[in-house]
Amino acid sequence: MKVIDLNGCPIEVTNLNEAIRITKRYKKYRHENESYSDYDKKQNAYWTDMYEKLTTIKEGLNNN
DSSP states (O other), X not given: OEEEOTTSOEEEOSXXXXXXXXXXXXXXXXXXXXXXXXHHHHHHHHHHHHHHHHHHHHHHHHTX
């Protein structure tokens, strides 16, 4: 299956459960150095968006 990321790029997902696990973990990453806070905010938005899209797909599959 393919998911469109926050940048409009198609991302192929071959293992939905693994993709959900990875994106959930990546949402939590932060640099210790606060000079990266803007970058961390962008990354968090990206991974949160992907996580929400993937979990929505999984919920849809579970409801069928």
